[in-house]
Amino acid sequence: MKDTFTHRGMRKRLVETLQKKGIKSKQILEAINTIPRHLFMDSGFIDHAYVDKAFPIAADQTISQPYTVARQTELLGITKGDKVLEIGTGSGYQTAVLLELETQVYTIERQNELFKKTKRFLPKLGYRPKRFIFGDGYIGLEAEAPFDGIIVTAGAPYVPKPLLAQLKIGANLVIPVGDAVQIMTVFTRKSETEFEKNEYGEFRFVPLLEDKN
Template sequence: MVKLQIEARGIRDPGVLSAMREVPRHLFIPPPWDRDAYADAPLPIGSGQTISQPYIVALMTELLHPTSTDIVLEIGAGSGYQAAILSKLVKKVITIERIETVAERARTNLAAVHAKNVEIVFGDGTLGHPPSAPFNGILVTAATPEIPEPLKAQLTEGGRLVAPVGSRSIQDLIVIERHGDQFREEQFGGVRFVPLVGKYGWEE
């Protein structure tokens, strides 16, 4: 998976490649879809949610520029796979999930891989997590019509936010970096994610 789907498509960060090799993706996917766990595709995880294809997980992680001292916020825990990858690279991960049953499955999955530096919060991810802010990085794993202002406000100076921004059907992968009250933006191609539901996202 790492050699053919990730390295071959240009991911170079050695920490990201190592994390992708270490975390067993099949543990984060329920049957019967787990039989395709290492395919280059998103897969259902139940409750209308999906796990992103491995390349997209690696790309978004690399774009975050994670370091071992970072505190990172993830919006949309899903099965916990992205948080497990981040847990290998940063000091702490806080991941927010709005569907309680999905959050519980993520807790179980993360415990199975001993990701002890991940905290799962049940709630509206578009609000961020003010008690733990500011964050060195924020990673949004669902499609948002625009980057929620609370998330921008919770970025530290020089912090980076990675998010799919656009319509419900197609988005651009956007990276913003904070410099004071200014946010430098870059685009990294088209992607497709499930909608980000919440006060600053899409309606249910």
């Protein structure tokens, strides 16, 4: 597993691209500048690792476009030490970004093949979530709730109520909602019963799987 001077130069250019697209958080840009994204991808795609695009990974899933990762992370509104639930670990790239921000990450993956692969892989790069669970993201992780932020990295046809229930007051759920095309949606918990909803444009994700354990 090599991270060369060339890779670092490509990451710098990627960061410049994200800045031009409107990503403002210095911490998130620094995380993307630090993480060797090419190591999260199948070898055939390594030359494309620092292009701002999504690419296929194992189990018919994708590694998200860097802009999408940065935008979702920005919308979470988290700070150092916050407790974050990630639904859809995938390759672990988004997980690594959250860990670079020094948050406590609890992550759930539904695809067993990916779960096993990523659970072995992340510690090799020094990334260690607080908990890594093979399970159904639709039900969240009630045992560890409430969370300072919840991020969903797959397209959900509807908003799972358990995820809303597991938010702290003042915290955000960032979730792409829809079928073929998703609307990036942020729910902010205002009280025990009230949520504010904001939408941030169209994105495309693989579907969030349910009830198959």
